[in-house]
Amino acid sequence: MARFTPAPGLEEALARMVAPHVQRIAHQVEMEAKRLAPPTKQWVTMADDHVRPTHVSAQGQEVPGNLRFTINSMAWDRRHRGLGAKTYMLAPRDQSSRAVANIKNCRCTTHKDPQGIARNINTGQPVITGKKVTVTVSARGPLVVEAEVGTVYPGNLVADGAHFMARGAAIVAARR
Ligand SMILES: [Zn+2]
Secondary structure: OOOOOOOOOHHHHHHHHHHHHHHHHHHHHHHHHHHHOOOEEEEEOOOOOOOOHHHHOOOOOEEEOOOOEEEEOOHHHHHHHOOOOEEEEOOOOOHHHOOOOOOOOOOOEEEEEOOOOHHHEEEOOOEEEOOEEEOOEEEOOOOHHHHHHEEEEOOOEEEEOOOHHHHHHHHHHHHO
16 A cells, blocks of 8 residues: 655665666676677788789778778689679688689788777766666777678678677676
């Protein structure tokens, strides 16, 4: 029969009390996501006169480790290998890209940055709206959404998602 009516301001006070706890949980999600995030990789040429123009254009291109570089196609590959304007390579000399001319005698390498994505994952400050506490864990940067959920390149080349944000959240949820 009796009905509990919170004193004015009580729910807001409670929200403020639990906010640091919610933020600690969000911070744990951030730490797990950082641990699970793929590295980024950068296309590096020999930077001499022999680098083919399609790879000169690729110099410095940086993508998440589970994704592909986007390289200008060579005419021979377009004509004989059915490639479009772009060729999608996991790494230099990647045969799965179906290129032949564009990988022949290539001397390019990649430079990996293990923290390339992790360093851009952050936990925000708690936002209290009435009796609700929200803390956002976010990942920013080029292609982070594709790195998380995956993508499909022309030619049906599938890149699986790394699901580092979703898996990070699931791990923390399973602890509770
Ligand atoms: Zn090359």
